Amino acid sequence: MGTTLRFTRRRFGQMALGLAASAALPGRGFAASPTETPLHGLSAFGDLKYPADFAQFDYATPDAPSGGRLDFFVPNWMLNQSPLTFDTLNTFVLKGNAPPRIEGLYDALMTSSLDEPDALYCALAATVTISPDRNAYVFALRPEATFSTGAKVTAEDVVFSYETFKEKGHPSLQITLQEVVEVVADAPDRVRLVFSGKQTDQDALGVFGMPIVPKAFFDAEPFESVTAKAIPGSGRFEIGAMEFGRYIEYRKRQDYWAKEMGFARGLDHFDTIRIEFFRDRTVAFEAFKKGSITFREEFTSKTWATDYNFPAVLDGSVVKREFPREKTPTFQCWALNQRRERFADRRVRQAINLCFDFEWTNAQMFYGIYKHSDSCFETSDFKAEGPPSPAELEILEPLRDKLPEEVFGEVWTQPVSDGSGRDRTRLREVLRLFGEAGWTQKGGRLVDASGQPFTLEYMIDDPGFERVYSKFVQTLKAVGVDASFRLVDGAQYQERQNRFDFDLIGAAYSMGATPTRDTLVNFYGSQTKDREGSNNFVGMADPGVDALIDVVNRAEDRRSLTMAMRALDRVLRARFDWIPNIHSESHRAAYWDMFGFREPKPDYGWPVERLWWVDAEKAEALGKA
Incomplete structure (x- = not known):
């Protein structure tokens, strides 16, 4: 959001590689895969690219040197993680x-x-076998697979792992x-x-990517109370040096059991990945300028436009450049908490959106580098355009009585x-x-x-938001809203967000190219309206949206x-639950300038650390x- 970082809910098992997209694949799902036959992979839509004996993924670099350290300030995170x-x-x-x-500790x-x-x-x-009724999947474990403890x-x-996560895990799990x-x-x-049938x-995409943890570790450690001890995993990394709240180092396991297997070969070249934690962006930027941070993705428009003129940039020691964004949906929106009655009326949310003058803000504060978002699914094929197509109408018409009439005309734009x-x-339109x-x-x-006065508190965890969105709050005040910022620290922000204790917050996520039901329900589904820790920050509960999520989930190609x-995009934009903000x-x-990497970058994920x-x-x- 001009000065924001991207919140990314990435699935375990993808190990920061994300779900990709390719429209060229034919329409075949798991249903086309044979039953009672050991398989090396599964695809919901289309044939597998890689054969059973594949040596590496095409974007991997097996001949790259191994060693050294990456020091960075993370651009994305998941579950209960915080930067x-x-x-x-x-x-x-x-x-x-x-x-x-x-x-990275877990496979x-x-x-x-x-x-x-x-x-x-x-x-x-090693293999997965589908049962004749296609409701059960039998996995044969690799005999080589071991935890960092040495146990198989x-x-x-x-x-x-599955039973514990389902009963006691993070709501997303x-x-x-x-x-x-x-x-x-x-x-x-x-x-x-x-x-269940x-x-x-x-649905299975996320299930099969769950992390696996050792049962024996929890014989003496209650699952919910584990804090200071690292839960062992079977993944490529283990925890090295660390200091709570300041930094953590992930050390590459030299005894990693899968380093020469196709799914891992040619990835994870750094011996050490060090993550630094900064509560202040200015301090973080100064650390980068000094070289104690060696990679930085920049989310502050002012800094990008005006501050990369220090000596290391001028002499070429630091490289400043842009890389193409992935071909996956970009979600960057404001959430007005409709559990608070004054935000439940769509006209109120529309009025608040109109108080944000993007054109002025982009010119004066963002240096012209952002675009105004119309959709929760920007930069993807899922963004609707113009009036509904015949294929979209075929989906929407049976639900007409559950949907806003605006859905059937030109799609809403900012x-x-x-x-x-x-x-x-x-x-004048705001007041109307x-x-x-x-x-x-x-x-x-x-x-x-x-x-009773109309109050609105914009909760933030970085003072940079106050500078960038001060005009927005001033405009709200000008029309009579008792508007203010509430700056809280990162831990308090996370806790209040989890409990839905806010009026307005900003949210930015990267979504996979194949949205699954659990992802969509987490943001838009009725069943997560009151589920603390979900991403349904706005408090959505709409039968029409629920029905469309089911249609998405049943797609066969x-x-x-x-x-x-x-x-679904048309309905979300007409309902105005989430207020689309900006995107890049x-x-x-x-x-x-001390790194090597293959170009072009992958189209559907950019885990620099891997x-x-x-x-x-x-x-x-x-x-x-």
Whole structure:
């Protein structure tokens, strides 16, 4: 949001590689995969790109040198993780703040690639076999698979992990596992996952990517209370040096069991990944300028436009450049908490949106580098355009009585201001909308019929938001809203967000190219309206949206998925629950010129910490060898 970082809810098992997209694949799902036959991978839409004996993913670099260290300030995170501080090493629960990238400690039964939209390949599992009724999946574990403790990964560990996450895990994990009804150890090296029969192939994508943890560790450690101890995993990394709240180092395991297997070969070149925690962006930027941080993705427009003129940039020691954004949906919106009655009226939300003069803000505060968002699915094929197509109408018409009439006309787009910062025509429209919703101006204040003032508190965790969005708040005040900022620290922000204790917050997420039911329900579904820790910050509960989520989930090919997502987009934009904010079409990054990497970057994910490596000659020239 001009000065924001991206919040990214990434699935475990994908290990920061994300779900990719490719429209060229034919329409075949799990249903096309044979039953009672051991398989090396599964694809919800289309054939697998890689054969059973594949040596590496195409974007991997096996001949890259191994070693060195990456020091960075993370651009994205998941579950209970925070980039500002950390006070627990348990990322599987709602409580506390875990360090980002701790998911690197854990492998899953299956993992995804960057160059397919919905394919999963066996990781901890050697094969997966689908039952005749297609409701059960039997995984044969690899005999080589071991935890960092040296213990073998067993079926009991898998059963424990799934059952514990479903019962006690973070709400996002519980939502993903809702259609799993049974997990059974058929043998020490064989486990069976049984679904309810209500699941679709898309539902399984997240389920099979769950992290696996050792059951034995929790014999003496209650799951919910693990904080200062690292939960062992079977993944590529383990925790090295760390200090709560300041930094953590992930050290590459030299004894990693899968380093020469196709799904892991040619990735993870750094010996150490060090994450620094800063509560203040100015301090973080100064650390980068000094070279103690060596890679930085920039989210502050003013800094990008005006501050990259220090000596290391001028002499070429630091490279400043833009990289293409992934071909996946970009979600960057404001959330007005409709659990508070004054925000429940759509006209109120429309009026508040009109108080944000994007054209003025982009010119005066963002240096012209952002675009105004119309949709929750910007930069993707899921964004609707114009009137509904015949394929979209086929989805929408049966639900007409549950949907706003506006859905069936031209799709909503952001109104354009005159750029003055005080567009009088626009302000009159703001007052009209508030008036229709029952709020009138008295003595310069908006009040309801009982004389209660309209208040709005914008909760932030970085003072930079106050600078960038001060004009927005000033405009709200000008029309009579008692508007203010509330700056809280990172831990308090996370806790209040989890409890839905706010009026207005900003939210930014990267979504996969194949949205699954658990992802959509987490943001838009009725069942998460009151589920603390979910991403349904606005408090949505709409039967029409729920029905469309089901249509998306039942899509049998990518074209059907795209049409259903566009239909959902139309409804979300007409309802105005989430208020689309801004987005960028590129990654703005700066780094000390000591790295090597393959170009072009992958189209559907950019985990620099997994793909890049230290170039010894460049590092030596900079004195960083």
